[in-house]
Amino acid sequence: MSEKTNALEYIQKTAEESIQIKRRFVEEGAETLVAATAAMAESIHSGGKILIFGNGGSAADSQHMAAEMIGRMLIERRPLPAIALTTDTSGLTAVGNDYGYDLVFQKQVQGLCKKEDIVIAISTSGNSKNVLLGVESAKKLGAKVIGVTGGEGGELGRVADFHLNTSLSQNSSRAQETHIFIIHSLVDLLDRFYLKG
Numbered sequence: 335m336s337e338k339t340n341a342l343e344y345i346q347k348t349a350e351e352s353i354q355i356k357r358r359f360v361e362e363g364a365e366t367l368v369a370a371t372a373a374m375a376e377s378i379h380s381g382g383k384i385l386i387f388g389n390g391g392s393a394a395d396s397q398h399m400a401a402e403m404i405g406r407m408l409i410e411r412r413p414l415p416a417i418a419l420t421t422d423t424s425g426l427t428a429v430g431n432d433y434g435y436d437l438v439f440q441k442q443v444q445g446l447c448k449k450e451d452i453v454i455a456i457s458t459s460g461n462s463k464n465v466l467l468g469v470e471s472a473k474k475l476g477a478k479v480i481g482v483t484g485g486e487g488g489e490l491g492r493v494a495d496f497h498l499n500t501s502l503s504q505n506s507s508r509a510q511e512t513h514i515f516i517i518h519s520l521v522d523l524l525d526r527f528y529l530k531g
Contacts, residue, residue, distance in 0.1 A: 348508075351508060352508055352511045352512070354502060355500050355502040355503050355508055355509070355511070355512050356500075356511070356512045356515055358500075358501060358502045359498075359499070359500050359501070359502075359512050359515070359516070362499070362501060363498050363499065363516075366496050366497065366498060367498060367516065367519055367520065367523070368523065369496060370480045370496035370498065370520065371519075371520055371523040371524050371527070371528060372528060373452060373478055373480070373495070373496065374452050374480075374520065374524055374528075375524055375528035375529060377450055377451060377452045377478070378414060378415065378524075378529070380450045381450055382415070382448065382450030382451040382452065382477075383415035383416065383417060383451050383452075384399075384400075384403065384414070384415065384416040384417070384451070384452050384453075384454060385416075385417055385419055385442075385443065385446060385447055385451055385452070385453045385454070385472070385477075386399050386400055386416065386417070386418050386419065386420075386453075386454040386456070387418065387419040387420055387439045387442075387453075387454075387455060387456070387465065387468055388420070388455065388456030388457055388462070388465060388482075389457070389462055389464070389465065390506075391458075391506060391510045392456035392457060392458065392465075392482075392510070392513070393418075393420035394420075395456055395482075395510065395513055395514065395517055396418040396419070396420045396454070396456060397418040397420055397421055398514070398517060399416065399418070399454070399517045399520070399521065400416040400417060400418040401418075402517075402518075402521045403415075403416035403521060404416055407518065407521045407522055407525060408522060408525065409522075409525040409526065411525055411529060414524070414529075417446065419438075419439055419442045419443070419446075419468070422442075425438075425441075425442065426438050429441045429442075435464060436463045436464045436467055437464065437467060438464055439464050439465060439467065439468030440464070440467040440468050440470070440471045442468070443468045443471040443472050443475070444471050444475075447471070447472050447475050447477050448475065448476075448477070449475055449476030449477055450477075451472075451475075451477045452477065452478050452479075452480060453468070453469060453472040453477050453478070453479045453480070454479075454480045454482065454520075455468060455469045455479060455480070455481050455482070455490055455494070456482040456483075456513060457481075457482075457483055457488065457490050458483065458484040458485070458503070458506040458509040458510065458513075459483070459484070459485070459488050460481065460483035460484070460485070460486070460487045460488020460489055460490035460491050460499075461488035461489055461490070462490075465490060466489055466490060466493075469481070469490065469493060469494070470493075473493070478495045478496070479493065479494045479495050479496070480494060480495070480496045480498065480520075481493070481494025481496070481497050481498065481499075482498045482499075482513055482516055482517075483497065483498070483499045483500070483509075484499065484500045484501075484503040484506070484508075484509030484510075484513075485499075485500075485501065485503055485504065485509070486501075487499045487501075498516050500512040500513065
């Protein structure tokens, strides 16, 4: 069998795996996704904002979501209050240097979050310490937490008010492919069904 044949078979296999993970998420998580969107709308209507964070690919997803809320996704509307806590290099490096990397989200949540806000914490394992510390601070302040995870969901899945989990995913790549669908769906549903008028 040639390398080209092996590569084609591999890509077909991984594409099918990704499709199955997404399909399972919709079966298991669609109602929670809609409820999480409604909570985001309630937050925005009450003067709150959306704070989003995660590490690595999840940091990129955080920035992606904030950009679509501040700009637009598919529907023209006013900018929505969203901040990715992954973008301020001075803040991240100052906290990381002075207090340790575990506190890079916690310190920002303590300074920026209020009870009307929604925190969206993204962690494929559900066990990233800096994400969990940020979530802990948000809950102490009275904010609701949307946890986006993979596999078994980890500790984040247990403490989130709304748990959006890609339960079939066995690695970060496959989990994050459905996390993008989750992020797009939260913004799209918000725009289409909850922010009219």
